[in-house]
Amino acid sequence: MSTFTVDPARAAAPRRESSGNGGPGVGGYEPNMVLASATFDVVGTRPVRHDGADKVTGRALYGADVHLSGTLHGAILRSPHAHARIQSVDTSRAEGMDGVFAVVTAADLPPAEDKLVDVGEGETKLAYVHGNILARDKVLYQGHAVAAVAASSPHAALEAARAIDVEYELLPSSMTAPDAMREEAELLHADLFKQEFGEKTDQPSNVAEHFAWRLGDVEAGFAASDAVVERVFDTATVHQGYIEPHNVTALWNHDGRLHIWCSTQGAFVVRDVTAKILEIPVSSVKVTPMEIGGGFGGKIPVYMEPVAALLSRKTGRPVKIVMSREEVFLSTGPTAGSHVRVKVGASADGRIRAMEATLAYEAGAYPGSFVTPGGMCVFAAYDCPNLSVECFDVVVNKPSCAAYRAPGAPQAAFAAEQVIDEVAARVGMDPVDFRLRNSAREGTRRVDGPKFRRIGCEEVLRAVRDHPHYRAPLGGPNRGRGVAVGFWFNVGLESTCTLNVNANGTVHLVEGSTDIGGTRTSIAMQAAEVLGIPAEDILPEVVDTDSVGFTSVTGGSRTTFATGWAAHDAAQKIVSEMKARASKLWSLEPDQVRHSKGVYSANGRSAGFRELAGQCSRTGGPVSATATVKPRGVGGSFAAAIADVAVDPETGKVDVLRFTAVQDVGKAVHPSYVEGQMQGGSVQGIGWSLNEEYCMGADGTMKNSTLLDYRMPTSLDLPMIDTCIVEVANPGHPFGVRGVGEANIVPPLAAIANAVHDATGVRMRRLPMSPPAVWSEIARA
Amino acid sequence: MHWIDYARPRTLDECLRAFAEHGSDARALAGGTDLLVQMRTGRRTNGVVVDVKAVPELNELRYDRDAGLTLGAAVPCYRIYGSETVCRLYPGLIDTVSMIGGTQIQGRASVGGNLCNAAPSADAVPALIALRAACRIASAAGEREVPVEQFCTGPGRSVLGASEVLVSLRLPPPPEGSGACYLRFIPRNEMDIAVAGAGVAVTVANGRFADGRVALASVAPTPLFVKAAGAALRGEPVGRAALARAAAAAKAAARPISDMRGTAEYRRNLCEVLTRRALERAVERAGVSLA
C-alpha cells in the first residue's frame, strides 16, 4: 500500500450525477452527466486508481526506465527514401567504431515462412511483419528499418548507425490510394495479387483487396428518393501521437531464454510474434509489459523487439532501443489516409431510401488499412433497407498502418455524416431529428450482414437532442454548430484473471491487460462488486507473460469488458469457495450459505468477507481462483458529438468553442475514466479534424516529423469537453459493459465539418480543415 | 549527437577569446532551444559550444531614459516579460517574448538567440525592426553596431563573423505618442512556427502618423522590413484608410514561398490581415481611438 494518503471521498465528491430516468437538461446543466441504467455498490463509483500514487510521483516504471546492468544501447538505421531497391549494405565502417558491439541487418533474421500470424486484433502474413522489421531487398517508405547497431551509449549507437553505408536505387513512389491505384503506378510488392471479392487473382497490384457488400436494391432506393446527395471526401494520414516513444530492452540469456521489457498494448502479441519471427519456441520468450505511455492502437504492432533480441544474442548483453520522436512518426503506425465517395437518398418524408459508398484507404507499405471496419461502420447508425458499400485496401509508400481508436471508422463517418447533414437540409429537417427518424435500432441489419442486438443509437441521439448544449445560443458572428454520430463494434477476444485472497481480507488481482487508462481499477471494481468489498481492498497487478494466462491486447475497447468479465468470474469462484469455507466453519452444506454484499450467512449465523479470509488456513488453506474468458456478448457502442466553432473568415482559423461528447457505454464502471476516454477520443478527433496531417514532400518524405510541426491540440486550443454518458446495458455482460475507448473518436471529424459549414456556408470535404484550407474554400465560395 | 566541447566564459573578454580561438567551429549557447535541436538533427556540426549565459554584458537588462533599453543577447524571455518597465514601455517586444515557444521554452530562449538563429520566421525580429533596435556586436578586434534589419542575410545566416558575438540589443526610448505590436498567425494557439507575422510601430502626433515601421516574418528569406508600408502611414491622418494602405503595401512587399505551413497566396493574405490588425493594436497602444 502507498504511504500517501488520499481521501477517496474527496475523489468521489465533486460531481453530482443525475438519477436514472431524468432526461438530460432536467434539473439544470451538468458538464458531465450520467444517464444511469442500474446502480451497484462499487461499479459506477469513482475510487482513486490503484496505480495513481506511482504515477503522480514519477515512480511508475515505463519501458524507457528499464536499466539492466551491462545494458548496451541500440540505434536503427532507417531509409531516407520513400521507395528504393537496396543495392548494398556495408556495415564495416560502423563495426570498426569505438564502442560498437554488434550490427544486424535483415540477413540476420531467419527467412519468413509463408504463414499467417496473429498480430493482436486479427491475422496477417508473417512475411509482412517480417519485412517491416528489417527491410531485405527494398525499402517501402521513408523510415523503413534497414540495419541496427548495439553500442556502449545511445550517442555512440546513433553515430555508428549513421556510418552504415547503404546504396539505393530510387523507385517512383505512390503516396495516396488514388495515386497507387493508377495503371502505371510502381508496384510495391511483386508478389501482391489483388483479391477480388474474396477470390485471389493473378494480377499483381497495389490494391491488396477489393470487395463489396450489398443489401436490398440501391438503384430502386435512389429512384424513390426526393433528395439525393453524392460527394467525395479525402482525409490525410494522421498519427496516434502517444507521448511515450516505442522502446524495448531485450536480454537473450545464456540459458536460451529471451526476456523482453517493452511498452506494448499486448505482451502476448509481442511474445508470439517475436517467437515466430525469430523461429524460437514461444515458451522460451517472456515479455514484461512495462507501464505504457499511451497507445491508441499504435502500440499493438511489433517493431523493434526482434531487432533488440538479435543484438542481444550477438553481444550476450541486454540491449535497449528507444525510438526518437522522428522515428515514431516515420516508422510506426499512422492511420490510413482515405478517399471516400458517399451517396445518400431520402424521400420527402425524411426516410432514407438508399445509401452507397466507395472507400479506398491507404494501408501504408503492407496490406491492412482497416478499410473493412470502415466499410462496416460507414452507415451503421442508419436503418436503411438499400445499402451498397465497396472497399479498396491499397498499399502506398508510407509506414504500415496500425490501429488507431475505432480504426477505419472516423474517415468513413467524416464523409457519411456530412452527406447526411446535406440530405437533412434538403428535406427540411433538423439534423438530429433526421438522424433519429432513420436511427439504427435492435434488429437493424448492417450492410455486412449481422443484425444489431440491443444498441443505444436512438438513446444517444435523444440525449443529443435534449442536451442543453444543442439548444444554447451560439452568441456571435461566424459561429456554427454541428453534430454527428458514429459507431464502433468493440471486441471480446481472450482474457485471464487470478484472484488471491489475503488473510486480512484484501485480494490480489493478477491480470495481463496493460493498463493505459485506469483499467487496473475498472477491472478490480468488478471483482470488488461481486465480492462485496471496497475497490481499495482489491490490489491489481499487471504481470509478465509467464505469470498469467493468455490475455489479448488492450484494444478494441475490450479491457474493462473482457478482463473485467474474467475478474467477475474469478470473483464468483471466490464467492463459491467462501460459501464452502463458511459452511465448514458452521458445519453446514455449502448450498445453505447465502452471500450478499460481502456477508455470508446461514441459519442466523453470518460472517463478513474479511472474517472468513482470516480463517482460510483453518478451513482448507489458501483461497485463490482463476477465470478465463472468450466472451461472445460484445456490445457495440454509439457515440455522438455536438461541436460549436468560430471561424475567422480572414485567416480560416477554426476555434472550437464548446464540445459535448455523448456515448452509450453500456455501464460506466468508473465514470471518471469513462469521461476521460470520451474527452480524450473527442480531442484526438478534433486534432484530426483541424491541424493534424503527414505533410509529404514530392519525394515522398515527411516534412513535419516533430511535435512542433505535427500539430496535436494543446490545452490552449480547447474548451472543456463536456460528456454525457448514456447507459444502455449490454445484455451480453454481467454488469452491462459495452466499452468506451473508441466510438468517441468517430463523430468529431464530421461534427466539426458540419459546424464549419454552419458558420461559413462552405463544405470542407478534405482533412485537415487547417486554416489555409478553410481560407481558400471561403475565398472560392 | 556528435561530440562537443563546452566552455563557459565568465567575462566578455574570455568569451571573445574563445571565439577568436575556435572561429566558425564555435557556436554561442544561450537558451539552446534552437541550437541543441539543430545539433541533434545534424543541421549544425560545431565542435565547441560556448555558453554565454555567465557573461555579464549578455545578461544585462537595463532601461535608461536617454539610451533606451539595453537587452543582453542571452536574457531569457521570462526575464523580459518579468520586467514591469519593459512591459510598460515596449509592449511590442512583450508580444514576441510571450509567444516564443511555451512557458518552458520561455524559461530558456532569448531574443538574441532568436535573432542569431536568423530564421525567416523568427518572432522577435519584426518587432525589433519596428522598434528600431540595433545590435551591439563584438569580437577580439573591436565592436560595431548594426541595425537589426541588416542583421539577417538569409535563412540561418547573418552578418555575424566567425569570431564575433552578439552582445546586446539597444532599443531607443519609445517616442511620445508611440505604440507597437507584433502579431503572428499560427494554426494552433501556441507552440508553432509563424505562418506569417507582422511587427509594427507607429508614432502619432496631432491626429497624424509622425512615423510608422512595419516588418514581416516568414514571407521572405529573411525577416522583411517593409519601408513602403511605413511610408504609407507617415503624414497621413490616423484612420482605417491609412492602415488599409499600409497593409496593402505589406502584402505587396511579401515574397513568400508555398510550403507545408501555407501557400504563397495564403501568406500574402495573412500579411495584409496581420499588418492591419497589428496597426490597430499599435494605434490603440499609442493612445488613439480608431472608432
Next chain:
Amino acid sequence: MRSAHVETTINGQPAEFLCEPRQSLLEVLRDVLRLTGTKEGCNDGNCGACTVEMDGRIVPACLVLGVEAEGAEILTIEGVAQGSALHEVQRAFLEGAALQCGVCTPGFIVAAKALLDRNPDPSEDEIRLWLANNLCRCTGYDKIVRSVQAAARIQQQESAS
C-alpha cells in the same frame, strides 16, 4: 573521453555527476542519476514531458546540457512530494482522474506546481496558457485543467484557515 564533473543541487540535496558535454540534463537525470520520473517524449522541447524546475523556472530538461546544471538548483517530479505528503497538485490529479497513461503527468505536475507557486488563483485561460508547452494525448486536458483549479482552491482554503 573527456567527461565533465558537475556539482549541483537536485531536489534540495547536493549532487555531483560526470557527464559528456553533449548529454542533456534529461539524459543525466535519467541515465546517470537514475531519476527516471522525468520523461522523454520528443527531445526537442515541444512536449513538456521532461519539464523540471531550474533555478525557479520551468524548463525542458532536453534543451539543457547536463554541464549547465553546475551550481544550479533543480527540482524534478521526485522532489515534489514532501516526505509522505503529496503536493496538492498531485492529490488533485489523483482525485480528479487527471491522468490516464501517466507519462505526461510528471511534466504537468512540475509545471502546474510552478504556476500555483506564482499565481495562487489562476483563471482557466491562464492555466491553459501556462500548460500549453505540455502535451497530453489521453485526457483532452479537461480533467488536468479542473485538477489544477481544484488544487488552487484547496491551497487557498488551507492558507486561509
